[in-house]
Amino acid sequence: MRASALPVLLLLATACGERPDRATSKPVTIGFSQAGAESAWRTAETRSILDEAKSRGMVVKFADAQGDPEKQQQALRSFLLQRVDAILLAPIVETGFEPVLREVRAAKIPVVLVDRGVRVADEGLYATLIAADFVAEGRAAAAWLAQRLGGNARIAELQGTTGSSPALDRARGFAEELAKYPGMKVVKSQSGDFTRARGKEVMEAFLKAEDPAQPFTAVYAHNDDMALGAIQAIEAAGRKPGQDLVVVSIDGVRGAFEAMVRGQLDATVECSPLLGPLALDAVQQILAGRPVARRHVVPLRVFPKEQAAAELPNRRY
Numbered sequence: 001m002r003a004s005a006l007p008v009l010l011l012l013a014t015a016c017g018e019r020p021d022r023a024t025s026k027p028v029t030i031g032f033s034q035a036g037a038e039s040a041w042r043t044a045e046t047r048s049i050l051d052e053a054k055s056r057g058m059v060v061k062f063a064d065a066q067g068d069p070e071k072q073q074q075a076l077r078s079f080l081l082q083r084v085d086a087i088l089l090a091p092i093v094e095t096g097f098e099p100v101l102r103e104v105r106a107a108k109i110p111v112v113l114v115d116r117g118v119r120v121a122d123e124g125l126y127a128t129l130i131a132a133d134f135v136a137e138g139r140a141a142a143a144w145l146a147q148r149l150g151g152n153a154r155i156a157e158l159q160g161t162t163g164s165s166p167a168l169d170r171a172r173g174f175a176e177e178l179a180k181y182p183g184m185k186v187v188k189s190q191s192g193d194f195t196r197a198r199g200k201e202v203m204e205a206f207l208k209a210e211d212p213a214q215p216f217t218a219v220y221a222h223n224d225d226m227a228l229g230a231i232q233a234i235e236a237a238g239r240k241p242g243q244d245l246v247v248v249s250i251d252g253v254r255g256a257f258e259a260m261v262r263g264q265l266d267a268t269v270e271c272s273p274l275l276g277p278l279a280l281d282a283v284q285q286i287l288a289g290r291p292v293a294r295r296h297v298v299p300l301r302v303f304p305k306e307q308a309a310a311e312l313p314n315r316r317y
């Protein structure tokens with residue numbers, strides 16, 4: 001073989017999802033530990049990663065932790081035993097990963113964090129984090145709401161899964177931006193666990209306990225699914241979402257755009273779950289021994305309901 005042909009072959013092997021450093025044609029095997037299937041966003045993320053891996057000829061060992069952090073750690077240990085080439089981890093919560101990630105590193109298996117971060121003393125325990133800036137999303141939601149309501153609102157906040165990075169950061173960003181507006185107050189805040197059912201239940205409870213002399217004028221939900229559940233509760237209580245209460249949420253799933261077209265949801269902050277190409281590019285770069293950025297920030301966009309009908313046909317999730 002001519003020496004000049006070698007780099008081309010190495011590139012082709014990488015592009016086909018094969019390790020360039022092995023003489024065998026064994027496909028790359030990835031362990032993908034997914035947090036759960038709590039929202040339309042998350043099922044779109046799972047699809048994006050599995051489809052992209054398939055198109056690159058990679059083998060994926062998929063483990064759905066169903067929202068249970070214990071199960072997620074077990075999945076990582078089982079990937080260790082199966083000697084996967086790399087791990088994609090979408091962590092449920094931020095904490096508790098240090099010991100298992102040390103075991104994974106000792107086995108020389110690179111870890112790519114997708115969509116959510118972890119809190120570890122040694123950041124070298126993972127290769128890169130590919131995720132949105134959740135603080136910026138919370139700020140964008142608050143800024144939009146303040147502008148829409150002229151700086152005055154009594155807000156019900158539906159938080160995401162307790163201890164997860166999007167719940168912590170979206171609450172923080174929202175509160176930081178809100179501090180600029182003395183007339184904007186979060187009067188109730190509770191976790192709805194990122195699900196439609198819990199969003200509905202929590203909003204029902206908020207409305208039951210509401211002081212009629214000081215009603216809510218807005219809802220901030222950390223994801224679209226909870227907002228859609230809250231909209232059901234608001235309507236069941238005889239109020240009009242989008243009129244009596246302004247509703248803003250995060251994700252940009254198709255269901256949110258449909259609700260905006262119906263006038264029930266006022267705005268959504270897009271947070272793309274289509275992370276497959278970025279995540280698998282990172283895996284292939286790492287396995288080829290090339291450097292990857294420590295952090296890849298997925299950009300956000302704010303869509304108010306006035307733009308929903310024009311945007312709906314473009315939605316891919």
Ligand code: AHR
Pocket residue numbers: 038039040041042115116166194222223224225250251271
């Ligand atoms: O980590 C991203 C968040 O998790 C999404 O906003 C939410 O819908 C999901 O469950």
